[in-house]
Amino acid sequence: MAVPKRKMSRSNTRARRSQWKTTAATLTTCPQCQGNKLPHTACPTCGTYKGRTYRDALKTVHAG
């Protein structure tokens, strides 16, 4: 099995990891409560989607 011959330097490791980036999530406004929500998803603050209510969508832990 092929294995690396040399230990990878901290510098090289960190240079590679400098490319790990996150992107901001796209958000839309809930038509019901005007709060932020992910598109095509029930609202985490009021739990509605297209006029229907989904209690499971409500976030109590991560609220705010």
Next chain:
Amino acid sequence: MPTPTKGPRLGGSPAHERLILANLSTSLFEHGRITTTETKAKRLRPLAERLITFAKKGDLSARRRVLTVVRDKGVVHTLFTEIAPAMAERNGGYTRITKIGTRKGDNAPMAVIELVTEPVSPKQAVVKEATKAAEKAAPVTEAPVEDAPVEDAPAEDVTDAPVEDAAEAPAEDAAEKKATKKGKKEA
């Protein structure tokens, strides 16, 4: 070659996958609405809808085929006596998946899959009829109309064409407008 299953595989083995889907469909018909991961919901939908189609047929052979998936006779009974008659007016699309965000422990995207209990809206039927009528009407009206502006265009000014349009517009189709546009371009 057999057609591969659409969507991601579940569980650790084919038997496990079958059990997962059978249990999910049993719970769905028992409770009418279940919360599960998006992936499982997406795999469950075609199975659940096929079972409802069997239930709408309602004969003994259909019941036995459903029983091979949903082992609970009580749930199959409710499926055949309550869910199937409720879906009588509906042609497919018996279930609805709504995404509800991610789960706390593992950040898995969750969804609610539920039986669609609302009555079929009259709007759907009307829209279908209208589109069919438009398709039928389009080829008939297009042929004579296309000739008229093409003949007019070279002889008369462009300003004449829109005036004619305004008078005719309310009575006639979108197909005609296209035809007149063509006439304008040529002019």
